Amino acid sequence: MSELRFDGQVIVVTGAGGGLGKAYALFFGSRGASVVVNDLGGSFKGEGNSTKAADVVVDEIKAAGGKAVANYDSVENGDRIIETAIQNYGRIDVLLNNAGILRDISFKNMKDQDWDLIINVHVKGSYKCARAAWPYFRKQKYGRVINTASAAGLFGSFGQCNYSAAKLAMVGFTETLAKEGAKYNIHANVIAPIAASRMTQTVMPPDILENLKPDWVVPLVAVLVHKDSDENGAIYEVGGGHIAKLRWERASGLLLKADDSYTPGAILKRWPEISNFRDADHPTGVADFMGLLEKSMKMGPNDK
Numbered sequence: 001m002s003e004l005r006f007d008g009q010v011i012v013v014t015g016a017g018g019g020l021g022k023a024y025a026l027f028f029g030s031r032g033a034s035v036v037v038n039d040l041g042g043s044f045k046g047e048g049n050s051t052k053a054a055d056v057v058v059d060e061i062k063a064a065g066g067k068a069v070a071n072y073d074s075v076e077n078g079d080r081i082i083e084t085a086i087q088n089y090g091r092i093d094v095l096l097n098n099a100g101i102l103r104d105i106s107f108k109n110m111k112d113q114d115w116d117l118i119i120n121v122h123v124k125g126s127y128k129c130a131r132a133a134w135p136y137f138r139k140q141k142y143g144r145v146i147n148t149a150s151a152a153g154l155f156g157s158f159g160q161c162n163y164s165a166a167k168l169a170m171v172g173f174t175e176t177l178a179k180e181g182a183k184y185n186i187h188a189n190v191i192a193p194i195a196a197s198r199m200t201q202t203v204m205p206p207d208i209l210e211n212l213k214p215d216w217v218v219p220l221v222a223v224l225v226h227k228d229s230d231e232n233g234a235i236y237e238v239g240g241g242h243i244a245k246l247r248w249e250r251a252s253g254l255l256l257k258a259d260d261s262y263t264p265g266a267i268l269k270r271w272p273e274i275s276n277f278r279d280a281d282h283p284t285g286v287a288d289f290m291g292l293l294e295k296s297m298k299m300g301p302n303d304k
Protein backbone atom coordinates (compact mmCIF):
# COMPACT_ATOMS: atom_id res chain seq x y z
CA MET A 1 0.00 0.00 0.00
CA SER A 2 2.91 2.34 -0.57
CA GLU A 3 1.40 4.03 -3.60
CA LEU A 4 -1.97 5.54 -2.79
CA ARG A 5 -2.03 9.02 -1.25
CA PHE A 6 -4.88 11.29 -0.32
CA ASP A 7 -3.08 14.60 0.14
CA GLY A 8 -5.34 17.62 0.24
CA GLN A 9 -8.48 15.49 0.55
CA VAL A 10 -10.99 15.65 3.37
CA ILE A 11 -12.38 12.32 4.53
CA VAL A 12 -15.29 11.88 6.92
CA VAL A 13 -15.33 8.55 8.74
CA THR A 14 -18.44 7.84 10.81
CA GLY A 15 -18.13 5.55 13.81
CA ALA A 16 -14.37 6.09 13.72
CA GLY A 17 -13.79 5.67 17.46
CA GLY A 18 -13.22 1.92 17.21
CA GLY A 19 -13.17 -1.18 15.02
CA LEU A 20 -13.20 -0.65 11.27
CA GLY A 21 -13.80 3.10 11.46
CA LYS A 22 -10.72 3.64 13.58
CA ALA A 23 -8.63 1.60 11.13
CA TYR A 24 -9.90 3.75 8.23
CA ALA A 25 -9.24 6.99 10.11
CA LEU A 26 -5.68 6.05 11.07
CA PHE A 27 -4.89 4.91 7.55
CA PHE A 28 -6.22 7.98 5.75
CA GLY A 29 -4.65 10.23 8.40
CA SER A 30 -1.29 8.63 7.58
CA ARG A 31 -1.78 9.11 3.84
CA GLY A 32 -2.15 12.87 3.71
CA ALA A 33 -5.89 13.29 4.19
CA SER A 34 -7.57 15.54 6.76
CA VAL A 35 -9.90 13.25 8.67
CA VAL A 36 -13.15 14.01 10.46
CA VAL A 37 -13.27 11.36 13.17
CA ASN A 38 -16.95 11.00 14.05
CA ASP A 39 -18.09 8.84 16.93
CA LEU A 40 -20.95 9.04 19.36
CA GLY A 41 -18.98 6.91 21.81
CA GLY A 42 -21.85 4.68 22.95
CA SER A 43 -22.06 0.93 23.53
CA PHE A 44 -22.39 -1.53 20.65
CA LYS A 45 -26.11 -1.67 21.45
CA GLY A 46 -26.39 2.07 20.95
CA GLU A 47 -26.56 3.09 24.61
CA GLY A 48 -24.80 6.11 26.14
CA ASN A 49 -22.31 8.49 24.58
CA SER A 50 -18.82 9.83 25.21
CA THR A 51 -16.30 12.09 23.50
CA LYS A 52 -13.42 9.82 24.40
CA ALA A 53 -13.68 7.33 21.53
CA ALA A 54 -13.25 10.00 18.84
CA ASP A 55 -10.69 12.01 20.85
CA VAL A 56 -8.33 9.06 21.27
CA VAL A 57 -8.25 8.48 17.50
CA VAL A 58 -7.76 12.17 16.73
CA ASP A 59 -4.84 12.27 19.18
CA GLU A 60 -3.30 9.21 17.58
CA ILE A 61 -3.53 10.67 14.08
CA LYS A 62 -2.05 13.99 15.24
CA ALA A 63 0.73 12.28 17.21
CA ALA A 64 1.74 10.53 13.98
CA GLY A 65 1.88 13.89 12.18
CA GLY A 66 -1.55 13.72 10.52
CA LYS A 67 -4.53 16.08 10.45
CA ALA A 68 -7.78 15.21 12.21
CA VAL A 69 -10.72 16.72 14.02
CA ALA A 70 -13.33 15.05 16.21
CA ASN A 71 -17.09 15.11 15.88
CA TYR A 72 -19.36 13.52 18.48
CA ASP A 73 -22.77 13.73 16.82
CA SER A 74 -24.94 10.76 16.03
CA VAL A 75 -24.99 9.96 12.33
CA GLU A 76 -28.71 10.64 12.56
CA ASN A 77 -27.57 14.28 12.58
CA GLY A 78 -25.27 13.77 9.61
CA ASP A 79 -25.52 17.41 8.55
CA ARG A 80 -23.54 18.40 11.66
CA ILE A 81 -20.82 15.90 10.85
CA ILE A 82 -20.39 17.25 7.34
CA GLU A 83 -20.51 20.76 8.79
CA THR A 84 -17.48 19.84 10.93
CA ALA A 85 -15.59 18.99 7.73
CA ILE A 86 -16.59 22.24 6.04
CA GLN A 87 -15.88 24.45 9.06
CA ASN A 88 -12.46 22.95 9.72
CA TYR A 89 -11.20 22.09 6.26
CA GLY A 90 -13.52 23.89 3.81
CA ARG A 91 -14.43 20.80 1.79
CA ILE A 92 -15.35 17.13 1.78
CA ASP A 93 -14.10 14.57 -0.71
CA VAL A 94 -14.85 11.18 0.77
CA LEU A 95 -17.60 9.90 3.05
CA LEU A 96 -17.21 6.54 4.75
CA ASN A 97 -20.61 5.60 6.19
CA ASN A 98 -19.41 3.09 8.75
CA ALA A 99 -21.08 3.78 12.12
CA GLY A 100 -23.26 0.98 13.36
CA ILE A 101 -24.82 -0.83 16.27
CA LEU A 102 -26.55 -4.13 16.92
CA ARG A 103 -29.81 -5.05 18.62
CA ASP A 104 -29.85 -8.80 18.06
CA ILE A 105 -33.06 -10.52 19.06
CA SER A 106 -35.27 -13.21 17.50
CA PHE A 107 -38.03 -11.89 15.28
CA LYS A 108 -40.60 -13.34 17.67
CA ASN A 109 -39.32 -11.12 20.49
CA MET A 110 -38.42 -8.02 18.48
CA LYS A 111 -39.76 -4.73 19.81
CA ASP A 112 -40.42 -1.63 17.74
CA GLN A 113 -37.58 0.06 19.60
CA ASP A 114 -35.07 -2.61 18.47
CA TRP A 115 -36.24 -2.16 14.89
CA ASP A 116 -36.34 1.65 14.89
CA LEU A 117 -32.95 2.13 16.51
CA ILE A 118 -31.18 -0.08 13.98
CA ILE A 119 -32.94 1.46 11.00
CA ASN A 120 -32.26 4.96 12.31
CA VAL A 121 -28.53 4.50 12.86
CA HIS A 122 -27.71 2.47 9.76
CA VAL A 123 -30.20 3.66 7.16
CA LYS A 124 -31.18 7.14 8.24
CA GLY A 125 -27.64 7.84 9.48
CA SER A 126 -26.07 6.91 6.13
CA TYR A 127 -28.73 8.91 4.30
CA LYS A 128 -28.26 12.02 6.46
CA CYS A 129 -24.48 12.05 6.02
CA ALA A 130 -24.63 11.44 2.27
CA ARG A 131 -27.45 13.96 1.83
CA ALA A 132 -25.43 16.67 3.56
CA ALA A 133 -22.28 15.88 1.56
CA TRP A 134 -24.07 15.63 -1.79
CA PRO A 135 -24.31 19.36 -2.68
CA TYR A 136 -20.55 19.75 -2.08
CA PHE A 137 -19.79 16.67 -4.17
CA ARG A 138 -21.96 17.90 -7.02
CA LYS A 139 -20.56 21.40 -6.96
CA GLN A 140 -16.94 20.24 -7.07
CA LYS A 141 -17.80 17.38 -9.47
CA TYR A 142 -16.06 14.92 -7.22
CA GLY A 143 -17.05 12.66 -4.39
CA ARG A 144 -16.54 9.15 -3.09
CA VAL A 145 -18.92 7.27 -0.80
CA ILE A 146 -18.55 3.91 0.87
CA ASN A 147 -21.61 2.45 2.53
CA THR A 148 -21.40 -0.50 4.84
CA ALA A 149 -23.61 -3.54 4.34
CA SER A 150 -23.13 -6.96 5.89
CA ALA A 151 -23.40 -10.64 5.07
CA ALA A 152 -26.42 -10.50 7.40
CA GLY A 153 -28.11 -8.19 4.91
CA LEU A 154 -27.10 -10.10 1.81
CA PHE A 155 -27.93 -13.57 3.08
CA GLY A 156 -29.99 -13.15 6.26
CA SER A 157 -28.82 -14.01 9.75
CA PHE A 158 -30.61 -15.62 12.67
CA GLY A 159 -31.62 -13.05 15.31
CA GLN A 160 -30.69 -10.07 13.14
CA CYS A 161 -33.86 -9.27 11.23
CA ASN A 162 -33.61 -5.55 11.97
CA TYR A 163 -29.91 -5.41 11.13
CA SER A 164 -30.36 -7.53 7.97
CA ALA A 165 -33.07 -5.19 6.68
CA ALA A 166 -30.92 -2.13 7.38
CA LYS A 167 -27.84 -3.64 5.78
CA LEU A 168 -29.49 -4.73 2.54
CA ALA A 169 -30.97 -1.23 2.37
CA MET A 170 -27.37 -0.04 2.02
CA VAL A 171 -27.10 -1.94 -1.26
CA GLY A 172 -30.13 -0.31 -2.87
CA PHE A 173 -29.09 3.06 -1.48
CA THR A 174 -25.60 2.69 -2.95
CA GLU A 175 -26.81 1.50 -6.33
CA THR A 176 -29.06 4.52 -6.71
CA LEU A 177 -26.44 6.99 -5.48
CA ALA A 178 -24.06 5.46 -8.03
CA LYS A 179 -26.54 6.04 -10.84
CA GLU A 180 -27.40 9.60 -9.77
CA GLY A 181 -23.80 10.54 -8.98
CA ALA A 182 -22.08 9.14 -12.07
CA LYS A 183 -22.28 12.26 -14.23
CA TYR A 184 -20.82 14.38 -11.39
CA ASN A 185 -17.90 11.99 -10.83
CA ILE A 186 -19.47 10.90 -7.55
CA HIS A 187 -18.86 7.21 -7.00
CA ALA A 188 -20.62 5.11 -4.37
CA ASN A 189 -19.75 1.53 -3.52
CA VAL A 190 -20.83 -0.79 -0.74
CA ILE A 191 -18.87 -3.31 1.28
CA ALA A 192 -19.91 -6.27 3.38
CA PRO A 193 -16.91 -6.48 5.70
CA ILE A 194 -15.86 -9.05 8.21
CA ALA A 195 -13.43 -8.08 10.95
CA ALA A 196 -12.67 -8.49 14.61
CA SER A 197 -14.35 -5.73 16.61
CA ARG A 198 -16.48 -5.42 19.70
CA MET A 199 -19.41 -6.27 17.42
CA THR A 200 -17.99 -9.66 16.49
CA GLN A 201 -16.02 -10.53 19.63
CA THR A 202 -18.98 -12.27 21.25
CA VAL A 203 -19.97 -14.31 18.23
CA MET A 204 -16.62 -15.57 16.93
CA PRO A 205 -13.88 -17.62 18.63
CA PRO A 206 -10.69 -15.72 19.64
CA ASP A 207 -8.37 -17.65 17.29
CA ILE A 208 -10.51 -16.70 14.30
CA LEU A 209 -10.79 -13.08 15.46
CA GLU A 210 -7.02 -12.83 15.71
CA ASN A 211 -6.87 -13.36 11.97
CA LEU A 212 -9.58 -10.89 11.07
CA LYS A 213 -7.94 -7.54 11.61
CA PRO A 214 -9.93 -4.42 10.63
CA ASP A 215 -6.71 -3.34 8.89
CA TRP A 216 -7.40 -5.95 6.26
CA VAL A 217 -10.59 -4.25 5.15
CA VAL A 218 -8.86 -0.89 4.75
CA PRO A 219 -6.84 -1.51 1.53
CA LEU A 220 -9.94 -2.25 -0.58
CA VAL A 221 -11.69 0.86 0.75
CA ALA A 222 -8.58 2.91 -0.05
CA VAL A 223 -8.58 1.64 -3.63
CA LEU A 224 -12.31 2.29 -4.08
CA VAL A 225 -12.26 5.88 -2.79
CA HIS A 226 -9.08 6.89 -4.58
CA LYS A 227 -9.50 9.53 -7.26
CA ASP A 228 -8.20 7.14 -9.93
CA SER A 229 -10.87 4.51 -9.24
CA ASP A 230 -13.68 4.13 -11.80
CA GLU A 231 -15.59 1.65 -9.67
CA ASN A 232 -19.16 2.76 -9.04
CA GLY A 233 -22.21 0.93 -7.70
CA ALA A 234 -20.33 -2.24 -6.80
CA ILE A 235 -20.80 -4.62 -3.88
CA TYR A 236 -17.76 -6.23 -2.26
CA GLU A 237 -17.30 -8.86 0.40
CA VAL A 238 -14.03 -8.20 2.22
CA GLY A 239 -12.14 -9.49 5.25
CA GLY A 240 -9.35 -11.77 6.44
CA GLY A 241 -7.44 -11.31 3.18
CA HIS A 242 -10.41 -12.21 0.97
CA ILE A 243 -11.96 -9.72 -1.48
CA ALA A 244 -14.75 -10.65 -3.87
CA LYS A 245 -17.24 -8.71 -5.89
CA LEU A 246 -20.89 -9.72 -5.71
CA ARG A 247 -23.58 -9.20 -8.34
CA TRP A 248 -27.15 -10.11 -9.08
CA GLU A 249 -27.93 -13.09 -11.21
CA ARG A 250 -31.15 -13.49 -13.22
CA ALA A 251 -32.28 -16.78 -14.72
CA SER A 252 -33.22 -16.66 -18.38
CA GLY A 253 -36.69 -17.39 -17.00
CA LEU A 254 -40.03 -18.40 -18.39
CA LEU A 255 -42.10 -16.44 -20.89
CA LEU A 256 -45.74 -17.39 -21.34
CA LYS A 257 -48.52 -15.98 -23.45
CA ALA A 258 -50.24 -13.35 -21.28
CA ASP A 259 -53.90 -14.21 -21.90
CA ASP A 260 -56.58 -16.39 -20.27
CA SER A 261 -54.33 -19.41 -20.59
CA TYR A 262 -51.81 -17.77 -18.21
CA THR A 263 -52.81 -19.77 -15.15
CA PRO A 264 -51.09 -21.27 -12.09
CA GLY A 265 -51.27 -24.63 -13.87
CA ALA A 266 -49.48 -23.23 -16.94
CA ILE A 267 -46.70 -21.91 -14.71
CA LEU A 268 -46.38 -25.13 -12.73
CA LYS A 269 -46.02 -27.14 -15.91
CA ARG A 270 -42.85 -25.26 -16.85
CA TRP A 271 -41.73 -24.35 -13.31
CA PRO A 272 -38.03 -25.37 -13.65
CA GLU A 273 -37.48 -22.78 -16.40
CA ILE A 274 -38.10 -19.94 -13.91
CA SER A 275 -35.03 -20.94 -11.95
CA ASN A 276 -32.85 -22.27 -14.72
CA PHE A 277 -29.61 -20.35 -14.32
CA ARG A 278 -27.82 -22.04 -17.22
CA ASP A 279 -28.15 -18.97 -19.46
CA ALA A 280 -28.35 -16.47 -16.61
CA ASP A 281 -27.36 -12.84 -17.01
CA HIS A 282 -26.06 -10.34 -14.45
CA PRO A 283 -28.44 -7.39 -14.60
CA THR A 284 -27.87 -3.87 -13.38
CA GLY A 285 -31.47 -2.93 -14.16
CA VAL A 286 -34.93 -4.50 -14.49
CA ALA A 287 -35.75 -6.88 -17.30
CA ASP A 288 -36.97 -5.36 -20.56
CA PHE A 289 -40.65 -5.83 -19.71
CA MET A 290 -41.94 -4.04 -22.80
CA GLY A 291 -39.84 -6.23 -25.08
CA LEU A 292 -40.92 -9.34 -23.22
CA LEU A 293 -44.58 -8.32 -23.32
CA GLU A 294 -44.37 -7.79 -27.07
CA LYS A 295 -42.85 -11.23 -27.49
CA SER A 296 -45.47 -12.76 -25.18
CA MET A 297 -48.31 -11.21 -27.18
CA LYS A 298 -47.03 -12.87 -30.34
CA MET A 299 -46.98 -16.32 -28.74
CA GLY A 300 -49.68 -18.96 -29.09
CA PRO A 301 -51.90 -19.89 -26.07
CA ASN A 302 -50.22 -21.70 -23.21
CA ASP A 303 -50.72 -25.40 -23.01
CA LYS A 304 -52.41 -25.66 -19.57
Ligand code: NAD
Pocket residue numbers: 014015016017018019020021038039040041042043044046053073074075076097098099100101121125148149150151192193194195196197198199200
Ligand atom coordinates in the same frame (compact mmCIF):
# COMPACT_ATOMS: atom_id res chain seq x y z
P1 NAD B 1 -17.66 -1.16 16.24
O1 NAD B 1 -18.74 -1.28 17.25
O2 NAD B 1 -16.26 -1.46 16.66
O3 NAD B 1 -17.65 0.28 15.57
C1 NAD B 1 -18.81 1.00 15.31
C2 NAD B 1 -18.60 2.42 15.79
O4 NAD B 1 -19.74 3.21 15.44
C3 NAD B 1 -18.42 2.52 17.31
O5 NAD B 1 -17.22 3.18 17.61
C4 NAD B 1 -19.66 3.30 17.75
O6 NAD B 1 -19.43 4.14 18.88
C5 NAD B 1 -20.01 4.08 16.52
N1 NAD B 1 -21.42 4.47 16.48
C6 NAD B 1 -22.49 3.70 16.80
N2 NAD B 1 -23.62 4.40 16.65
C7 NAD B 1 -23.27 5.63 16.22
C8 NAD B 1 -23.99 6.79 15.88
N3 NAD B 1 -25.34 6.82 15.97
N4 NAD B 1 -23.32 7.89 15.46
C9 NAD B 1 -21.98 7.87 15.39
N5 NAD B 1 -21.22 6.80 15.72
C10 NAD B 1 -21.86 5.69 16.13
O7 NAD B 1 -18.09 -2.13 15.04
P2 NAD B 1 -17.38 -2.48 13.64
O8 NAD B 1 -17.35 -3.97 13.54
O9 NAD B 1 -16.14 -1.72 13.42
O10 NAD B 1 -18.52 -1.99 12.61
C11 NAD B 1 -18.34 -0.99 11.64
C12 NAD B 1 -19.38 -1.16 10.56
O11 NAD B 1 -19.18 -2.40 9.87
C13 NAD B 1 -20.82 -1.22 11.08
O12 NAD B 1 -21.67 -0.55 10.18
C14 NAD B 1 -21.13 -2.70 11.09
O13 NAD B 1 -22.51 -2.94 11.01
C15 NAD B 1 -20.38 -3.14 9.86
N6 NAD B 1 -20.05 -4.56 9.83
C16 NAD B 1 -19.07 -5.07 10.59
C17 NAD B 1 -18.78 -6.43 10.51
C18 NAD B 1 -17.67 -7.03 11.30
O14 NAD B 1 -17.37 -8.23 11.06
N7 NAD B 1 -17.04 -6.32 12.20
C19 NAD B 1 -19.50 -7.25 9.65
C20 NAD B 1 -20.49 -6.69 8.87
C21 NAD B 1 -20.74 -5.34 8.95
